[in-house]
Amino acid sequence: MGWFRRTYGENPLHLLALLACFALAGAAVLALVPNPNALWIAVWFAAAVIGHDLVLYPLYALADRSLVLARWVRRRVSSRPVRVAAANYVRLPVLGSLVLGLVWYPTISGGGADVLAFAAGLPPTVDYVARWLLLTAVLFLASAVAYAVALGRSAVRERNSRR
Known part of the structure; x- marks a missing residue:
């Protein structure tokens, strides 16, 4: 197996999982081919990939870098x-808030009311x-409570280690 890892660069299970993903994607494409809206689905998919990779990913990578810089x-x-x-x-x-906002954007914006x-x-x-x-506030509140619990547990652990 060492020769395979040196040649391919990863575990053979990685190649197997990759081939399974390609097979699943191929099956999905073959299922869409007879669909008259297949072209629009492909356009939507391409726009989603471009929108994510060129617009959204740099934005949330920048936001994450600000958290790392603050630390x-x-x-x-x-x-x-x-x-x-x-x-x-x-x-x-x-x-969580961004995913919910993105998934439910048509409803939130009122465009899909009818x-x-x-x-x-x-x-x-x-x-x-x-x-x-409100759901966003609940997510942040739950996260703040979890952070407070983690801080409390860390303080207790530190106090017990000093004894």
């Missing part, structure tokens, strides 16, 4: 060591922006 500055300024890194407690609610009223029977007068903001 670096904190280590340089303060003499106390960082017991629990806060970056993941910020990343998770931001990611479709929602027809499909779900819900009136278009419901304030979906307020609901999304």
Whole structure:
């Protein structure tokens, strides 16, 4: 197996998983070929890939770098060591809020109110922006509580190790 890893660069299971992904993608393409909307689906997919890779990824990579920079500055300024890194407690609610906002954007923006009223029977007068903001606040509150618990556990662990 050493020759395979030197030649391919990874474990044989990686190649197997990659081939399975290509087979699944090929099956999806073959299922869409008879569909008259297949061209629009391909255009939407290409736009989604380009929009993510060229627009969204640099934006959230920049935001993540700011969290890392803040941690670096904190280590340089303060003499106390960082017991629990806060970056993941910020990343998770931001990611959850953005994904929910992206998935439910047509409903939140009001563009799909007629479709929602027809499909779900819900009136278009419901304030979906307020609901999304409330859900975002709950995500951040839950993350803050989890961070406080992690800080508390770290302080208790540190106090017990001094004894």
